[in-house]
Amino acid sequence: MDSNKKTLVVFSGDLDKAMASLIIANGAAAMGNEVTMFFTFWGLNILRRPEKVSTRKTFLEALFGWMMPRGAGKLGLSKMNFGGMGASMMKIIMKQKNVSTVHELLESARDLGIRLIACTMSMDVMGLKAEELIDGLEYAGVATYLGAADEASVNLFI
Amino acid sequence: MAEKFINCRGLQCPGPIVRLFKEAKSCDGGDIMSIEATDLGFKKDIAAWCKKTKNELLSLEEEDGVIKAKIKKVDQA
Numbered sequence: 001m002d003s004n005k006k007t008l009v010v011f012s013g014d015l016d017k018a019m020a021s022l023i024i025a026n027g028a029a030a031m032g033n034e035v036t037m038f039f040t041f042w043g044l045n046i047l048r049r050p051e052k053v054s055t056r057k058t059f060l061e062a063l064f065g066w067m068m069p070r071g072a073g074k075l076g077l078s079k080m081n082f083g084g085m086g087a088s089m090m091k092i093i094m095k096q097k098n099v100s101t102v103h104e105l106l107e108s109a110r111d112l113g114i115r116l117i118a119c120t121m122s123m124d125v126m127g128l129k130a131e132e133l134i135d136g137l138e139y140a141g142v143a144t145y146l147g148a149a150d151e152a153s154v155n156l157f158i
Numbered sequence: 159m160a161e162k163f164i165n166c167r168g169l170q171c172p173g174p175i176v177r178l179f180k181e182a183k184s185c186d187g188g189d190i191m192s193i194e195a196t197d198l199g200f201k202k203d204i205a206a207w208c209k210k211t212k213n214e215l216l217s218l219e220e221e222d223g224v225i226k227a228k229i230k231k232v233d234q235a
Contacts (some may be wrong), residue, residue, distance in 0.1 A: 019166065023171065023172055026172045026176055027171070027175060027176070029176075029179070030172055030175040030176040030178070030179035031175070031179075031206075031207060032179070032211050033213060034212060046209065061174070082232035097170060098168050098170055100173065108176060112176070112179075141185045148160045
């Protein structure tokens, strides 16, 4: 176990949980840690590109893609979302208080060399293609995450 | 030995430590980093940051809601 390594599983695609995980990850990197974030299931939506990318999909995959938030700017709150109104309110408050957006935190994470791993099995299940996700990602499975988690002193599931 | 001033006023967590971490990279051992922040948590955070990154916290004070810290960069062996 290396006390300089931290891993996070980002399972949720909620705005608040995405923020919490990215703030912890950025903070850990700023403490000199090697950080690995493993994005799976709903967490993958955080990594989607905001623009529409045309890809070959089955009907169900396309429907899934349409129903899920397209990127960091479209996430809802895990509590008090009220059809997106809560998330909009939260974003206004965050801006007033100069809190970084999920997009900015992701940029910062890449800048600090945090490993961002997209779970390929979840991508397949949810019909998300690599072209639809932001740049700078690694594509891997559970073994890669477990390999990193084995060496880490902190491992979070958010 | 250089002294660097880092203004983190208005930045929210984890802004100040991320900024400090980046600035520290371009400093040499013995350099002093003078940092100011308005995030209240920074007062505790800076001590934890220094401990973890093995840099020396020379002084820490709070004045009208502004936290001022002086840190000496320690060469990491």
